Amino acid sequence: MARSIDLAVIPGDGIGPEVVGEGLKVLTAALPGDVKLETTAYDLGARRWHATGETLPDSELERLKAHDAILLGAIGDPSVPSGVLERGLLLRLRFAFDHYVNLRPSRLFPNTTTPLAGSPEIDFVVVREGTEGPYVGNGGSMRTGTPAEVATEVSINTAYGVERVVRDAFERAAARPAGKLTLVHKNNVLVHAGHLWSNTVARVAEEYPGVATDYLHVDAATIFLVTQPQRFDVIVTDNLFGDILTDLAAAITGGIGLAASGNINPTGTFPSMFEPVHGSAPDIAGTGKADPTATVLSVALLLRHLGHEAEATRIEEAVTADLAAREAGSPRTTAEIGDALAARVAG
Amino acid sequence: MARSIDLAVIPGDGIGPEVVGEGLKVLTAALPGDVKLETTAYDLGARRWHATGETLPDSELERLKAHDAILLGAIGDPSVPSGVLERGLLLRLRFAFDHYVNLRPSRLFPNTTTPLAGSPEIDFVVVREGTEGPYVGNGGSMRTGTPAEVATEVSINTAYGVERVVRDAFERAAARPAGKLTLVHKNNVLVHAGHLWSNTVARVAEEYPGVATDYLHVDAATIFLVTQPQRFDVIVTDNLFGDILTDLAAAITGGIGLAASGNINPTGTFPSMFEPVHGSAPDIAGTGKADPTATVLSVALLLRHLGHEAEATRIEEAVTADLAAREAGSPRTTAEIGDALAARVAG
């Protein structure tokens, strides 16, 4: 357990700075008095791109490397062409820092509205691969803009990359009461990548006799997420399927205002990065309407990653209590929610 | 409007033969007395593969070409390695017959259970591209089975292929009261394919000033499908995203027991193929538990495609009336549902 935390903060675009502010408030409240917190803010995102044309200069990447962890708000703005900041900043960080475990827990908190009838019990975690698949940026186009254009996107999957994330998922499944791991892919169509994933899970499963495994095609998985979410415990899946499933998972557990994520480099070679699943929501930026809870829950994942298990749990319990006490029909501002959570954590 | 229908029937695996039987029953009941229906059954699927090692011999493909349309039940069995029948038979048909419009309507029928609270109004149609994208089978693996394995899947997208399906979707949107078209892709990550899709929609949109267009990333689209399905009218999307979205769409509209689809070659060069979205469900094959309604609704799409609009509508109205009259808690057999629908259509 670290006695000091050297944290890089990337507030980013839209509501990013607001939710990050509340996240830091709760982080400060949660830390024991003898743990020193140092934060360094990085000006990255749409503003910087407009001003300098830079998304993530090598020098900044170098500086970021030195921190214990990164807290990121949100990236993206309609004034920047789609893909520029996503690929040049967010995905660049995930790839450069080898964040091969993209961890996204899904829990239906008490007193939380779900679009699903009957409020089923939901408590699973998605282990999304973060450095391979169709996200590698290995595509191109020829005769671009003509009627003869061809555009490709290549999904690259390696035994190295698949096995390490599958092992991580097995470890997590083994540590949970239900001990169940579901591989989600589309191995009846994407047969090469799919078989690599299926064979890897089958092989590693032999080392985890206590973990029950099963397989679902990604299309079928979306059905079960809305009809029988209780069936899931740990899901392991590729980068793109994980992206899709975790937004759906967020939607059924109260919305992306509550969905936390960690981009984790389990080896510790590079800093891990924690961010809410939601985007920059420019339409509500500055209105105080953003819910900082997803960022606060991401801070809990950050603390757990750095060995502060008790503090992480305290934050999660504070969120649970806060949601349970929430009064219907009286919306609170971003800062009010952050204050309430900080007070509960400190209390 | 054809005065005779020369139909190829591929019952396939699992519950396929059962649901196809009911589909043909309703088709026969719906056809005017002066329209001649001729059917030819094709023995394709798991049984044949086990017996002969064949999925779809060239000679059968040649024979299939001569029909006016194809009705398919379901393909796939656990005794056959994943991908063999899907790629070798189902996808081979879609690609060989250039089924570039994969049409999947989603409607929440009266008295139908949806996992969504409050039973929102749902009535949209997904136009899924059927001949390109990650489905092209353009992947491979090297050092297979070793720790150094690399497996790729290539998504191929052409201006030719994207434009023709986008045009089809605009035509359908223009013919609907709401007149709205949503492109779903992931153009912030899959930038090359994504930009081809976005640019094509933007360009074709100029010819359809009456159609409102918008764009959603595929992850966000899954959120809206469960929180605000009313926002959708016509969705156009690529092969893989369409696969995922239409299973989710089926789940929120009463399940895949009701989801119909058409694999359409709008030029008429090759026969179009109609099939329920569901799979072969080997676990309930032969038990009489399969719901043939999805196949019956696929028959309606088939009739509409062949110009029998009135008969198609009569079948859809029969399904609506049948579902509305359905009694909770008294399950009917496959044949009972088929009989009830045939009686309504004939009456």
Ligand SMILES: CC(C)[C@H](C(=O)O)[C@@H](O)C(=O)O
């Ligand atoms: C913004 C985008 C690049 C990103 C992704 O696709 O991974 C986001 O959707 C997420 O899930 O974190």
Ligand SMILES: CC(C)[C@H](C(=O)O)[C@@H](O)C(=O)O
């Ligand atoms: C069986 C499979 C190949 C197929 C697909 O992925 O297209 C199915 O899921 C579908 O949606 O028709």
